[in-house]
Each structure stands twice: as C-alpha cells, then as structure tokens.
Amino acid sequence: MKAIWSKRKLTNNEDELAKEFMECIKDIIHLDEVKELDNFVQHCNTSRLQHSLNVAYYSFLWAKKRGLDYKSVARAGILHDLYLYDWRKVETEQHHAFHHPKEALKNAEALTELNEIEKDAIVNHMWPLSQSFPKYKESYILTWVDKYCAVAEVVVQGYKAVGRLKMFSRGVTS
Numbered sequence: 138m139k140a141i142w143s144k145r146k147l148t149n150n151e152d153e154l155a156k157e158f159m160e161c162i163k164d165i166i167h168l169d170e171v172k173e174l175d176n177f178v179q180h181c182n183t184s185r186l187q188h189s190l191n192v193a194y195y196s197f198l199w200a201k202k203r204g205l206d207y208k209s210v211a212r213a214g215i216l217h218d219l220y221l222y223d224w225r226k227v228e229t230e231q232h233h234a235f236h237h238p239k240e241a242l243k244n245a246e247a248l249t250e251l252n253e254i255e256k257d258a259i260v261n262h263m264w265p266l267s268q269s270f271p272k273y274k275e276s277y278i279l280t281w282v283d284k285y286c287a288v289a290e291v292v293v294q295g296y297k298a299v300g301r302l303k304m305f306s307r308g309v310t311s
Contacts, residue, residue: 162211165215170244172186190214192217193214199282209275214258238260
C-alpha cells in the first residue's frame with residue numbers, strides 16, 4: 138500500500154513517517170465500507186480507494202509540515218469520497234459534485250466518530266462548489282490536495298493510455 142508518486146511503502150514498520158500516517162487511519166482503513174471503495178473507478182484507472190489514500194497521505198504531509206492537525210486531515214482524506222455508487226451511472230437529486238460530499242459525510246458518521254475538522258473537510262472538499270466555505274486550514278488543504286490528485290491521476294493515467302495507443306498503432310504489444 139502506497140500513495141501514487143510516492144516511493145514510501147505505508148506498511149513499512151521501519152519507516153517512522155509511514156507508521157505515523159497509518160496510526161492516523163488505522164481504525165478506518167480496514168473497514169469493509171472503506172475497502173469497498175476499491176471496487177469503484179474514480180479517475181481513469183485509479184480506484185476511489187487509491188484516490189482517497191493519495192488525498193489522505195499528501196494532506197497528512199502538508200498539514201504535518203505546517204504544524205496543523207494532520208491526523209484529522211488524514212482521516213478526512215480517507216473518508217472524503219465515501220459513497221458507494223458509480224456516479225457516472227446513478228442519478229441523484231443534485232449534481233454529483235454537490236451531492237457526494239453530503240453522502241460521504243453521512244456514511245462516515247455511520248462508521249466512526251468524527252471531530253469538527255473532519256466533518257468540515259469532508260462536507261466542503263468540493264469547495265468552491267460546496268454550499269459553505271471551509272472553516273479550517275485543514276479543510277482547505279484537503280480541498281486543494283483533492284483537486285491536485287484528481288488532475289494528476291487523470292494526467293498520469295491519460296499519459297499511460299496515450300502511450301499504449303501509440304504502441305498499438307505501431308503494432309507493438311506488451
């Protein structure tokens with residue numbers, strides 16, 4: 138288990154930073170509902186679980202470096218997209234961008250106790266599309282890291298897909 142673009146294996150017990158990150162999410166990362174996120178595609182070939190892990194890990198690093206509540210932002214990162222449907226196929230009353238943060242918060246609250254930072258970061262992670270401004274610095278970190286990871290996941294996966302298409306057009310198979 139590792140975040141995309143990181144060389145750090147998060148299960149390495151010799152790595153103090155990896156251990157510290159895993160300590161933040163240990164009570165939620167192995168829950169069935171969280172593991173089920175691996176069954177949904179988020180961006181190109183990136184699963185929703187991998188995306189959530191990416192957001193959690195990089196938000197953790199950013200908050201830790203700034204002396205903020207890195208545990209809360211790591212937990213919120215794992216839970217920020219905790220909705221168990223394919224948004225491309227399921228119609229909701231509101232557009233997905235507005236609906237899924239509320240759904241994720243509802244699902245997260247059913248699984249674990251959340252503090253105010255975690256709740257705010259989850260429900261406002263789609264800011265500026267959310268109905269309110271994030272209240273905490275940690276919420277802004279999660280918001281921006283989520284956008285960064287989404288773009289990077291699409292670009293990386295898109296680049297890989299273009300490479301495969303070029304190889305296919307030249308008659309090269311792998």
